[in-house]
């Protein structure tokens with residue numbers, strides 16, 4: 505299946521690696537692995553906050569820098585939080601919003617909505633994570649995803665759809681080694697597109713990239729792209745191994761350059 509979007513591959517490092525030295529080493533290995541060839545793929549990494557500035561310098565604008573979270577307020581008495589302007593000032597151009605690991609820490613749909621309002625006031629891209637915890641035979645998981653998506657969409661201006669990426673991340677697939685099948689991913693992608701179309705119309709809906717996350721590895725990347733029809737990946741575990749991350753990126757590059 506030929507995708508109309510340039511694929512986007514995001515490495516979500518989560519709370520890894522343990523030191524800035526190791527973070528720089530990982531990023532240097534990724535850079536070396538990707539080489540100088542121009543890629544037909546957008547690549548982003550989302551390191552922990554304390555590493556953003558150094559990774560930004562090493563990236564020198566070649567790869568996008570994403571943050572793993574943001575807090576909606578601009579400044580003030582919010583101990584432990586990080587604002588959008590802080591993130592932008594260290595080179596961040598995309599923010600992951602509503603990751604299931606944040607939701608599990610108590611982040612509500614309302615907070616997420618507020619965070620998104622802040623993101624859409626800027627030129628930063630929002631990577632909104634949606635996904636069910638369990639997959640039931642009756643298909644109730646579709647309504648879980650629908651509710652998360654509709655709640656998030658309330659904060660998205662219709663004119664800024666190209667700043668939105670939806671990451672379908674079934675919670676049961678995250679870090680478990682069990683990925684959703686290409687068939688299930690395609691079905692969910694079409695479902696998400698339908699909700700987007702309901703909300704903003706077909707043309708605008710088509711601007712949104714829909715990526716998949718949940719145990720993406722070099723061995724399943726190709727089938728998820730070709731048969732799952734996704735516009736890229738949000739990768740956790742495999743993004744911490746330079747060789748694996750680079751391999752997925754190269755698979756996506758190949759997918760675009762050889763697709764007819």
Ligand code: PGA
Nearest residue numbers: 678679718719739740741
């Ligand atoms: P995983 O994580 O690739 O380790 O399953 C994906 C994610 O949480 O974004």
